[in-house]
Amino acid sequence: MKHTYDYKSCKLYGREAFLGGNTIRLCCNGHLAKEPEFFKFYFNDLGNGINEFKERTNKLFKMHSKNLPGPCEGCPFLIDQIGQTDFLEEKLLKHISFTIGFNGDVCNIACIYCKNQHKKYTKSTNPSLLNLVKQVVESYGDTALPNLRFASGEFFFRKDAEEILEYLLPKKCKMSVVTNATIYSENFMEMIKTYRVHFINTSLDCGTKETHIKVKKRNLFDTVIKNLITYSNAGLEIRLKYIFLPGINDNEDDLINFLIFAKSISAKIEISTDIQNRKNNLPSHTMDAIFWLYQKSQENNLSVQFRQEGFSEYDRSKIKNMNMLIAQI
Numbered sequence: 001m002k003h004t005y006d007y008k009s010c011k012l013y014g015r016e017a018f019l020g021g022n023t024i025r026l027c028c029n030g031h032l033a034k035e036p037e038f039f040k041f042y043f044n045d046l047g048n049g050i051n052e053f054k055e056r057t058n059k060l061f062k063m064h065s066k067n068l069p070g071p072c073e074g075c076p077f078l079i080d081q082i083g084q085t086d087f088l089e090e091k092l093l094k095h096i097s098f099t100i101g102f103n104g105d106v107c108n109i110a111c112i113y114c115k116n117q118h119k120k121y122t123k124s125t126n127p128s129l130l131n132l133v134k135q136v137v138e139s140y141g142d143t144a145l146p147n148l149r150f151a152s153g154e155f156f157f158r159k160d161a162e163e164i165l166e167y168l169l170p171k172k173c174k175m176s177v178v179t180n181a182t183i184y185s186e187n188f189m190e191m192i193k194t195y196r197v198h199f200i201n202t203s204l205d206c207g208t209k210e211t212h213i214k215v216k217k218r219n220l221f222d223t224v225i226k227n228l229i230t231y232s233n234a235g236l237e238i239r240l241k242y243i244f245l246p247g248i249n250d251n252e253d254d255l256i257n258f259l260i261f262a263k264s265i266s267a268k269i270e271i272s273t274d275i276q277n278r279k280n281n282l283p284s285h286t287m288d289a290i291f292w293l294y295q296k297s298q299e300n301n302l303s304v305q306f307r308q309e310g311f312s313e314y315d316r317s318k319i320k321n322m323n324m325l326i327a328q329i
């Protein structure tokens, strides 16, 4: 039977602006599209940058509503839809993410799948994160402020982290942080107590100390577990990522211990794999381990989702064929 597709749709743009130094990205997957430059552009002034972000979002939305792929052509996240189109309101900017590109971006560990690893990422000539955070807060005011998301290197290892938290503590904004959970912050704990921290994302990737050392190249597993328990006990939602690495963390010991720990802190689980390897299909025993973790998480009433972007097209189709929920955060 011939289908007629009325419009195209992608849930992954519009709601979050990704700021990295003096650039803004519309979505995380623009590099997969026909015109990657449409998704990343330079800005000098935050107000103009946000306006351009909104203009590009609206332009994309209009093209997709007319069933045209526009610059998204070729991106696997663009989906053909039938019937009533999406709503523009769903594209309203809700989150501002600070990603790599600021003066002092740094990390204290060296995950084997991270292309930046523990070195200092950026030069002192790059924009200051603290200044940009202040610009965002001051330009929006307390009432209309989008949620702030910190995702550049290890936030708590940067020199200005405590200054940023002290600045944000008396404000009304909400925030979330991507962290490796190796560093405990008292100011962050104070922020958690204000109920303005939505969640933290931590890539744990294992359930044993031995594998943690292999993946992170540091002996910090016990510290990570202790910090996650402390934050969880304070009421914080913890999102634990498991980045599957064939032959390293797809074994029974790691999976079982990870599951037990995730359950003990009621974590939300994200299953992923090394994005730098996304052109290669995963070995069948790794796919089996992935399905095992997905199914056991569900059986234990834990929220579990896949992050699609790391998987090859073939592996994505295997996941879809198993009727599993493929979702983005």
Ligand code: SF4
Binding pocket: 010, 011, 012, 013, 027, 028, 029, 030, 031, 032, 033, 039, 071, 072, 075, 076, 077, 078
């Ligand atoms: S279809 Fe792809 S490139 Fe276009 S907005 Fe969505 S994720 Fe980004």
Ligand code: SF4
Binding pocket: 107, 108, 109, 110, 111, 113, 114, 115, 116, 117, 118, 152, 153, 154, 179, 180
């Ligand atoms: S914690 Fe994040 S930034 Fe640091 S090495 Fe690992 S992946 Fe890279």
